Amino acid sequence: MELKEVIGTRRSIRFFDPDRPVEREKIQKMLEAARLASCAVNAQWQRAVVAFRKDLTDEQFNRLKTPVAALNVDLAPVHIHWFNDLSSVNRIKGSRLRELVDVGALAPTHGWSHKFVDDFVYPQILEPFTSSPGYPVHSTFDVGGAVTQALLTGVDEGLGVCLVTLNAQTLRDVFKVPDEWMPLMTILVGYPAESKDGGGQRPRPPFEELYYEGAYGQPFARDPKVVEELKAAGMIQEPATPHNPARIAEIKSLADRYGLPL
């Protein structure tokens, strides 16, 4: 698929086929996509633990199956648990920024040098930043970008994906991650048991309510011609509608198939 169609086709899939395994190489492709994401100061806070449901022990499985996550954990054959390694900046101490200078990504044209990194960036900006309240927020924003690339790659590979939040302490305990790793979200992965369309593109706020031009209060004007172009490219698709009989029938059928409450 082309990128725009991948973006338009992605849905948060909540009904996976639990009996259809996901190829390991497709999971690797999702991780490879995450690794290439944009990242501030090249700190690489992202970490992930991949759990193939079939390989989880009974104890691990039962701990993950809380009353708010039991079905998610049961249905998705693969779970990718994402973490923010908050120790990253102070461990690498600017060394990855120096790499960026070496390869020409950061150049003197923009004021960058090894000396600037060593004398100023790490000791005066990054190291103090790791103690500020904004540090987990900014670094998590970065991990979010990586996770998005993994999600979209999964869609491109024909998989269903869904981001969910599981219990943070349970994730720490079950997967024995270092204390500095902050649990974030989990991508559930599997082949969709529901239709690819999933009842249509999910409702979103009006474009003009989200984006502004110049300053807050002046909506970024939405050009209808661009909208048409994106419809043709598959990025903007048919919207989901309330009480859609076909969607209701589909969910009832899935509930019947998997023995779920209505």
Place this chain on the structure above:
Amino acid sequence: MSEASTEQPVELKPLLEYASVQVWMEGLRSHWGGDPEHDDPQRFVIFETFCRRVNRDPDQIVKETTMIKDGQKRIRIKGRNRYAALIDEWQQEIEGSRFERAKWANTVRSFLIHNGVLLQSGLPG
């Protein structure tokens, strides 16, 4: 609850007289359409069986799984976990196929879900 053997057995009114059951019916009607008070003759039989098992009326079950805090309705985590476990336990004891057992347990889960208590069952074991 079922373990409190010294309690008097709960006296149940017709289920539709309970506010929480009316909320349940309205939830089913608005979400799925149809006539939930009549479209599944087993629904109330199953739910009443569970109420008697845990010795609680429907409104008490909702009261034990939710609370009002700072003027807002909240889920009682311990209450929900307790009822989730009671439903799971009941599901294992019911006779029939795994889908029949799931249907009975899911009837109670549906009651809680439509009363605002998010609850996932997992796949029938």
